[in-house]
Amino acid sequence: MSALGKVVRSGVGRRRVQTLVIGLATMMAVAASVLGGSLLVVSGAPFDDAFARQHGAHLSMQFDAGKVSAGQLSKSKDAEGVSSAAGPFRTATVTPRSDGAGPGWPMTVVGRGDPGRDVDEVALLDGRWPARSGEIVLSADSSLIPTMGMQIAFPDLSSGPTLTVVGVARSVTQTADAWVVPSQMPALTAPGSGGYQMLYRFTDAGTTAQITAGGRAVTKSLPPGTAVGEQSWLTVKKTAERDTAVYVPFLIAFGALGLVMSVLIVGNVVASAVGTGTRRIGILKAVGFTPAQVVRAYVGQALIPAAVGTALGVLAGHLLAVPVLAETGEVYGTSSLAVAPWVDLAVIAGVLGLVAVTAWASAWRAGRLRTVDALAVGRTAAARRGRWAARLAGRLPLPQPVALGLARPFARPARALAMGTAILFGAVAVTFTVGMSASLGQVMKARAHDAADAVVPAPLPDFGPQGPGSGPEKQPKADPAAVAAAIEAAAGTGKYYSAATVRATVSGLTGTVNVIAFTGDASWGGYTMVSGRWIDRPGEAVVPTPFLAATGTRIGDTVTLNGLAEPVTVRIVGEVLDPRNDGMQVFTDATTLTAAHPDLTETSHHIAVTSGTDVTGYVDALNKDLAPLGVTARAGGLDAGGDMVVTLNALSAILTLMLVAVAALGVLNGVLLDTRERVREIGVHKALGMTPRQTIAMVLTSVVVTGLVAGTLGVPLGTALHGWVIPAMGDSVGLRLPGSVIAVYHAAELLPLALGGLLIATLGALPPAGWAARTRTATALRTE
């Protein structure tokens, strides 16, 4: 081994703890960067990623099986602009009833022999594809909760098949609610109903016009009037992005925090390591090393643990990313997200490059030092700094070890600043995460309107003549008045309201909007007002922000709802937070629609039980009364959006833990360097009678001021970051967020958050403090 190699090896081996810290910090930084970078990539185009992987259909079309044959449809694959196509597949709209799941909503079943490959490759999330009649794969997005082995019956069909769920899958373009083998389809198709599905990919499909042109080209070769419905991938993409767009700023903020933190900690660790090796570098020069050799030796000493840490970090990042991306994939509606190789390469190159550059810059300075000056480093430096602080602390009525510790940061201000910055970032991350979690909870609460203790879900809303709920298989509607009477009579009912959904058009807007009509006071149901007030009389309405933006209206204006039996004009009295249905909703009182839509039978009922009532017992008792009416109550609100919140909260917790760990490592490194430099001084203290407990107190106290200051600064900065990101999240989906979503920090929470900086500092300083306390006094006194 060359002299240079020996120096590098001995340097790495001699400073084992610092080597370990460099390796660990690098590992943490790389793991956070791999995860953060991957999330940034994923958050950038989650739908596009899934669409590309699963070869999603640009256009899925429904055809009337009575008007067109499978052979004619097969020929449509050759239409101009079609690059590939799948189908025809038989389709049927059926209303299932699963064991133990109560009445189901209508669903579209498609007969496919396999998950497909070139067009709309259905991703199997669990189980397997159906192999024979009697088996079914449910979409993960199905209204039925997909459970393997679950039996599904179709009581409305004369043949009455019962299917067993053998798999759970997802189509990126949402082409079906469930899939069966083609031979199963006749048993699922009522006489005179059913249809075909064709899935097309086009050469050009980037715009609505191109999709429309593609659809025209396909139908041109078919008999007129055979197409009964179509769905563009752009529509699905818009829907998918609406769900995820809220969370993109969150992922970007965390990814950026992780990367900045990584840069900070690696730079700090390596610069500190090189800085404390300056005297050694002087010795190397004294024995004949050239400045270039010195620089290379020290860059090598920094790069070896950094390289090991990087390798372990990539591994850890992948291990961490697998479940996180799987969860995120679920959120994004795809099942095949993975760490992009270029993220690995970029992180490896970036971190190692950063380590090398930082080490080179510091070693270059030391290399240029005159040997005699380099040798003097560590013997004469820093002694003059911070004396005023030592004197001041000495006058305070504090135990001597505490006073000595308090003055320490002022003797090494640059190091204290570096540690403080690491703690600051950790405190910002914790504050940001706590606020983000609270805000997400508020958004989900507002989205779910889940304040009710129990709910009786509504049947599927009226989709119109072509909707999946039409036809002879449609389920009989329960009488809302009878349901309300049963609720009213039930013991334990506190208050309740009913909500019916109808569709209407609004002048100047294309498409329809949901009109939710309430019977009873729904203001307690979890509707979060952004501005204005809740409805309190017929003719009034509250609407989400996107509705106001789309219609160019403001609170106080009126809008007319068309498409009902007669036009209905309502006055907007409030702006409500509700991102569902693109925010195109109108909430009003049921009596407003009495004349325009008297048949409000598709109604959900929301109940708050009286204080002290057991909700489970209440629901069980109520269900006995509701059974004859064909509806079922269940505990909890309508939709808590639980999986997404759990995933995002888990993600934020993991990232925060990593950031805090890296911050604590930064403190560990700084205090370790400090105690190593002061080992002789600590030895003197111990020789004079300083006990191990006092030694620990002195070392821990040395980071108290830094931790408190960084924590105190971190809280307002974290709060400010939160106050910037949260509204950006709202803006990304056209929502104005109310104060309840943004102002989530309470005074009682801010103090513990500020003390979080102290906690990070203490955690980081504890190992070196223990080391200092354990160091043998005689050894310390001999140390130079």
Next chain:
Amino acid sequence: MITPVIELREVSRRYDDGPPALHEASLTVRPGEAVAVLGPSGSGKSTLLNLIAGLDRPDTGTVTVDGVRVDRLGEAGSALYRRSKIGMVFQFFNLLDDLTVAENVVLPARLAGMARGEADRRAAELLELLGIDRHARAYPGRLSGGERQRVAVARALMNRPALLLADEPTGALDTAAGQDVSELLTGLNAEGQTIVVVTHDLALARSCTNRTVRIADGRITEDVRSQAVGSQVTASEAVR
């Protein structure tokens, strides 16, 4: 019968796989004695001092100082023992450069929890006694070697120790400063302070101690009592 200040019984200490640094050494030091421990480098002098100071523990044997079984003490116990029974003077002073002279001197008392006013008064007395009170607010870096060692001695005496241990106290000093420190130790001993000095310096041993212990290869090879050389000079006289 006078209780000895130091009582070592068949003390041995070996580091790693090397030869014993100290082998079955026994030594008794009575109150008021000034003992010089002489020997070449690596003979075991510093090991003996470290064992007496509670900085190290013997593999076998017992170490008792002023009634305290030092070999049985843990880290915290050793610290409390040093704080109350021992004053230490080092070859390279081991003063803290970022504390003033007065702050250095007062440090052991403050660690022991002595009230600030009382500690300051005691430090002022010692600084005056040792003739360095004019440097009280100065930093050690501005003092000469002899003055720094006086500060170290003042610090060692702060808690009125039963035993003053000095490890090559003149080793880093020029001849004049070494003579100065020698006279200081002689004066302290004359006032009853028990002293153990580890040194290469035969002249120092002759001038300020009344007993010489020689160590070679970890064994005590000679233990000779001489005339009380310091009886003619008091500490107060030494500083004049």
